[in-house]
Amino acid sequence: MPKIKVNENLFGFHPSTQGEFLFQHIAKQFIPSEAKSQVYQLSHLQIGNRQDDLAEYYIGVYCFNLMARLIKKAVHLIEDYSLNQEQQQPKMKRYLQTQMEIAIDRQNKEAINKLISLSLSAALSTRKQVNPSTKLLVTPKYKPIYCYICDRKLELLTEDITTQVQYEHIWPRNFGGDSTAENLLPACALCNHAKGSTLLWQDAHVHSFVLSPSPTAEDLNKGIQYKMKIAMHRRNIFRRACDDQITLKEAALKVGAMGKSIKHKHPDDAVDFFNCTI
Numbered sequence: 001m002p003k004i005k006v007n008e009n010l011f012g013f014h015p016s017t018q019g020e021f022l023f024q025h026i027a028k029q030f031i032p033s034e035a036k037s038q039v040y041q042l043s044h045l046q047i048g049n050r051q052d053d054l055a056e057y058y059i060g061v062y063c064f065n066l067m068a069r070l071i072k073k074a075v076h077l078i079e080d081y082s083l084n085q086e087q088q089q090p091k092m093k094r095y096l097q098t099q100m101e102i103a104i105d106r107q108n109k110e111a112i113n114k115l116i117s118l119s120l121s122a123a124l125s126t127r128k129q130v131n132p133s134t135k136l137l138v139t140p141k142y143k144p145i146y147c148y149i150c151d152r153k154l155e156l157l158t159e160d161i162t163t164q165v166q167y168e169h170i171w172p173r174n175f176g177g178d179s180t181a182e183n184l185l186p187a188c189a190l191c192n193h194a195k196g197s198t199l200l201w202q203d204a205h206v207h208s209f210v211l212s213p214s215p216t217a218e219d220l221n222k223g224i225q226y227k228m229k230i231a232m233h234r235r236n237i238f239r240r241a242c243d244d245q246i247t248l249k250e251a252a253l254k255v256g257a258m259g260k261s262i263k264h265k266h267p268d269d270a271v272d273f274f275n276c277t278i
């Protein structure tokens with residue numbers, strides 16, 4: 001039986017936006033370390049040699065689902081102009097109890113209140129646009145600008161959509177990513193569009209390709225969509241941020257743009273998302 005590796009650093013990156021604070025609160029509060037190690041030991045994951053990857057996948061999907069639903073509910077309440085601020089909190093509480101089946105007691109009261117206030121703050125962050133002074137901080141004038149995902153050279157003043165600078169929210173705005181310099185990096189239109197609201201690598205359809213062992217360069221290019229390459233790059237960024245306990249932006253700058261080619265780690269094994277890197 002393969003040795004069980006529990007990733008203690010999972011989601012231990014340094015948060016900088018409201019959405020990240022909410023996500024980490026969920027990851028800590030709803031999947032404490034003992035529960036995490038139980039996921040890594042699930043018996044049905046023990047065949048296939050993808051146990052730690054699939055455990056990480058499962059935990060990511062679970063936290064994402066809770067976070068996304070809380071933010072969508074909070075946005076819905078904020079946009080209901082018949083409610084004042086004081087009425088939003090109890091409505092969120094009721095949502096937790098009825099739809100999420102979270103029992104609220106004396107022990108978790110504080111954590112629940114924090115969950116509610118973080119959800120409402122993250123919901124407010126989804127509405128904030130990037131202002132011109134923030135853009136200037138992200139792309140100072142007279143400094144060369146490159147897409148942080150594909151390394152394409154970009155221009156501030158151009159009509160050419162392929163080289164125009166776009167401001168990419170590293171933690172997507174839809175999920176409480178603030179429009180601050182700490183959460184923005186320049187990206188080209190192609191990468192910005194392909195990344196879209198992808199938050200975690202777990203959001204990508206990682207099961208959507210399985211190639212033969214030792215694939216040719218053509219197999220790799222044709223068999224793996226661009227979105228999937230962005231997910232691999234994102235996995236590298238998250239891992240670096242969690243290992244070094246830094247922000248996702250700092251990690252993105254350390255990791256650099258994604259490489260031009262995909263490498264597979266075990267040549268005898270079929271090439272799936274977990275058996276390759278970029």
Ligand SMILES: [Zn+2]
Pocket residue numbers: 147148149150151152187188189190191192
């Ligand atoms: Zn790009």
